[in-house]
Amino acid sequence: MIFAHPGWGEVLFLKAVFPKARLVCLMEYFYRPQGQDMGFDPEFSAPDFTEQARLISKNANLLLAMEAMDHGVSPMPWQASTLPVWAQAKTRLIHDGIDTSVCRPDSTAQLSLPDRGITIRPGDEVLTFVARNLEPVRGYHIFMRALPEIMATRPNLKVFIVGGQDVSYGHRPPSGSYRERYLNEVVSRLDPSRVFFLGKVSYPVFLRLMQITRCHVYLTYPFVLSWSLLEAMSVEAVVVGSRTAPVLDVIEHGKNGLLVDFFDVAGLAKQVCDVLAYPERYSGIRQAARQTVLERFDLQDVSLPAYAELLKECYSTR
Structure with missing residues (x-):
């Protein structure tokens, strides 16, 4: 048996x-020059020939892997739908799995920033945003543009932003980093004493933030869904997410999370402020969010048994 991620040609031989x-x-994702992440955001130019050629080249490797594989695994329905139809026929949905015994609520969680002289705990008015790197694919620019209105409306709010200054997906900015570019766009309307850029943090620190946050914002282009969304839901965070295809695979508005249009800056600010102002209204959403993860993405009860069934099938057809 060989399990492999074919993204960079690992399985070719x-x-x-x-x-x-x-x-x-x-089979995590199959690129398209239109209709998915490419060309989604009108703020950025549509892919030119060079960019389309790059995508076709990346897909060429993936197509060879799909032809060679006996089975494919895709973590989410929408991501699986990006594959060619013939590859979907031999691909099944199995998420990597969330360890819900680790990603669980903790009313005693706390996080201290000694250099800033603050400690936060559950119940504090905290807003969080997390991405591997702070960039447009994960909606960092939309979040930052909503932040002045949110902070003006909620004068006791503390904002914690996690993510590096590099680029994981998409184009690099002409100069500097997206972090600084979009911070500079709104910095004159922010209270810097209440905004904390944490950079990249350890996993325990991330989990404590999710256990403490009153509201967590998750935005994404139509692209690979972040594990952090499911981990946040697993610890009963109230998530305000973008109404984009990968998020719709998980969140039902008003049931286990809240959704806004990706580009609706004012709508995002309004929804976040409501969660911050009336946390008791959203206790049911918190519980339903964790229940969603337990039922669909739990590592021990869902993902590992599904992989065990796949292994049995592979051996039975040798």
């Missing part, structure tokens, strides 16, 4: 070396 092995590939 495996069948030649191990012809009797069963190959299972994690």
Whole structure:
């Protein structure tokens, strides 16, 4: 048995070396020059020929992997739908799994920033935003544009922003970083003493933030869904997410989270402020968010048994 992620050509020659092995590939995403992440945001230019050629080249490797694999695994329905129809036929939905025994609510959680002289705990008015890197694909620019109105409306709010200054997806900015570009756009309307850029943090720090936050914002282009969204839901965070295809796979508005149009800055600010002002209204959403993860994405009860069934099937067809 070989399990592999084929994103960078890792599986191209495996069948030649191990012809009797069963190959299972994690088919995370298949690129398109239109209709998905590319060209989604009108603030940025549509992909030119060079960009389209780059995507086609990346897909060429993925197509070879799809042809070679005996089975594919895709974590979410929308992501699986990006694959060619013939590849979908041999791909099943299995999420990597969330360890809900670790990602769980904790009323005693606290996080201290000694250099800033603050400690936060559950019940404090805290807003969070998390991305691997602070960039447009994950809606950082939209969040920052909503922040002045949110902070003006909620004078006791503290905002914690997690993410690096590099680029994980999409184009690099002409100069500097997206973090500074969009911070500079609104900095004159922010109270810097209440905004905390934490950079990249350890996993325990991330979890404590999610256990403490009163409202967590998750925005994304139509692209790969972040694990952080499910982990936030698993600890019963109230998530305000973008009404984009990958998020719709998980969140039902008003039931286990809240949704706003990706580009609706004013709508995002209004929804976040309501959650911050009336946290008791959203206790049911918190509980339903964790229940969603327990039922659909739990590592021990859902994901590992699904992989075990896949293994059995692979061995039975050898």
